[in-house]
Amino acid sequence: MEAGSQLGVRQLSGFKDFYQSVNHTRVIAGRDLLSSTGFEMSKEGAKRVFVVTDRVIRETGLVDRVVAGVEDGGLEVAGVFDDVPQDSSTDVCDRCGEEARAAGADSFLAVGGGSVMDTAKIADALFTHGGTAAESEGFYLMPRADDGMGAPLPIAPLACIPTTCGTGSEASMGAVVKDHERKVKLEIADFPLFPRLAILDPESTRTLPPHIAAATGMDAMTHAIEGYVSLDCNPHQDGRSLVALRLIRDNLERVMQDPSDDDARGQMLIAASLAMTISLGSAHSMSHPCGAHFGVPHGVANAINLPHVIRFNAEGGSDIADRYREINELFDLETGGSDATAGDALATHVSGMVERMGLPTRLSQVGVPEEGIPALVEGAMGDGLTLLNPREPSDQDYEELYKRAM
Numbered sequence: 001m002e003a004g005s006q007l008g009v010r011q012l013s014g015f016k017d018f019y020q021s022v023n024h025t026r027v028i029a030g031r032d033l034l035s036s037t038g039f040e041m042s043k044e045g046a047k048r049v050f051v052v053t054d055r056v057i058r059e060t061g062l063v064d065r066v067v068a069g070v071e072d073g074g075l076e077v078a079g080v081f082d083d084v085p086q087d088s089s090t091d092v093c094d095r096c097g098e099e100a101r102a103a104g105a106d107s108f109l110a111v112g113g114g115s116v117m118d119t120a121k122i123a124d125a126l127f128t129h130g131g132t133a134a135e136s137e138g139f140y141l142m143p144r145a146d147d148g149m150g151a152p153l154p155i156a157p158l159a160c161i162p163t164t165c166g167t168g169s170e171a172s173m174g175a176v177v178k179d180h181e182r183k184v185k186l187e188i189a190d191f192p193l194f195p196r197l198a199i200l201d202p203e204s205t206r207t208l209p210p211h212i213a214a215a216t217g218m219d220a221m222t223h224a225i226e227g228y229v230s231l232d233c234n235p236h237q238d239g240r241s242l243v244a245l246r247l248i249r250d251n252l253e254r255v256m257q258d259p260s261d262d263d264a265r266g267q268m269l270i271a272a273s274l275a276m277t278i279s280l281g282s283a284h285s286m287s288h289p290c291g292a293h294f295g296v297p298h299g300v301a302n303a304i305n306l307p308h309v310i311r312f313n314a315e316g317g318s319d320i321a322d323r324y325r326e327i328n329e330l331f332d333l334e335t336g337g338s339d340a341t342a343g344d345a346l347a348t349h350v351s352g353m354v355e356r357m358g359l360p361t362r363l364s365q366v367g368v369p370e371e372g373i374p375a376l377v378e379g380a381m382g383d384g385l386t387l388l389n390p391r392e393p394s395d396q397d398y399e400e401l402y403k404r405a406m
């Protein structure tokens, strides 16, 4: 039985029985915004700001410029936590929340990529409500008023300055970090995790290394494509996905060719925040265990897995293939022919982009051994996003998809 018919919602277009579209984040985009960080954060009620970042970003001098911008607005910097690793984890979130409390902070400012922003979100929730990151896992499980029946309780104001163009975490209610003990990617999502403010300024991505620009850009592309064909797709997200794809089409490879192109990086920042959704699918379900077990960077794993998932999904029915045909139109690809042809055209196009940008195209190139497949299959089957994939994958399907991706 298809996942959709199981859920009674396999309806990729037409008027849906139900969906909700939520975005609480105030996004400001433009040039020379970093100096107004304090002014903008004061509008969110911040007074003593705890900055979360990583050492690499700190060494570029960006954090100093942002800190100056916070102080220019009359706010204090309570502390700077620069200990977020490339692939953050529950213990880092716990430590970050504790340090913010010890510093007497009242708000958070994340300056970094997905790992930094997700750490700041979870640390903020722990800072506000107590507990540990491991205990906070789950969707819509954060504390609520009226014994859990009322409105979700807000967390301390959080502002994000993304330094990569891809994750979109600055405009989402989700956070994903590693749980080393359980060897899984722990996913937390709830309305209070929407940052209050996202500052999209290409200056913050100026030192982005090209291979990270490529990988994170492919993460954004995966969000846009998976969001468009997810069982949870809806017209609000469709609009965001299609505009994001147009911006990615016109700007991602431009960023790779000329890293100094501020306009292209600015457009990619906007694409990433537009594409963001937690209604994704099997490419993400396959990529999460690649990160949890073998440390494959998220964007790289998506870039490798996405084409295989597109081919698999497109053969799952014309309603799915038609959604890919709409994306094909945008990329000026084959829209006629069989469902398999439509999927193949988009998958081939995605692989071509990945190759041109010099990213790895096979899991075996990024340290995933063939013997690792059973653990990956188990991880993908257990990942909540599998339920949102338009075609229901079985264990054998995932095994086959991983084999193709090797």
Ligand SMILES: [Fe+2]
Pocket: 167, 219, 222, 223, 284, 298, 302
């Ligand atoms: Fe992602």
